[in-house]
Amino acid sequence: xxxxxxxxxxxxxxxxxxAAAGAATASVIAEICVTLVQFIAVRKQISAGRVLxxxxxxxxxxxxxxxxxxxxRGVVQAGVLxxxxxxxxxxxxxxxxxxxxxxxxxxxxxxx
Numbered sequence: 001x002x003x004x005x006x007x008x009x010x011x012x013x014x015x016x017x018x019a020a021a022g023a024a025t026a027s028v029i030a031e032i033c034v035t036l037v038q039f040i041a042v043r044k045q046i047s048a049g050r051v052l053x054x055x056x057x058x059x060x061x062x063x064x065x066x067x068x069x070x071x072x073r074g075v076v077q078a079g080v081l082x083x084x085x086x087x088x089x090x091x092x093x094x095x096x097x098x099x100x101x102x103x104x105x106x107x108x109x110x111x112x
Contacts, residue, residue, distance in 0.1 A: 003034035061097045068093045 007030035014022030
């Protein structure tokens, strides 16, 4: 309910000013609000320090992926091919990072 309310209110202002980018921004802000509400609700069951450490890890891992996407966008002319190359390049980069850092997420794909 929190996310919906925030999204509707922000959409009212941001879509008028920024069109689709405003709608996307409103959605991201609404999702952040939902995450904060959920975090507050379970704050006694989880460690805030541990959660922030995990978040920081994935933010740092996303930086090289972002660079790959920017480089591809700068080299390939706009169109469907560029979109496909950016998506594939970023997915491959992120996957390599997860494997190299032995991320716990990758255990789901390992042998049992």
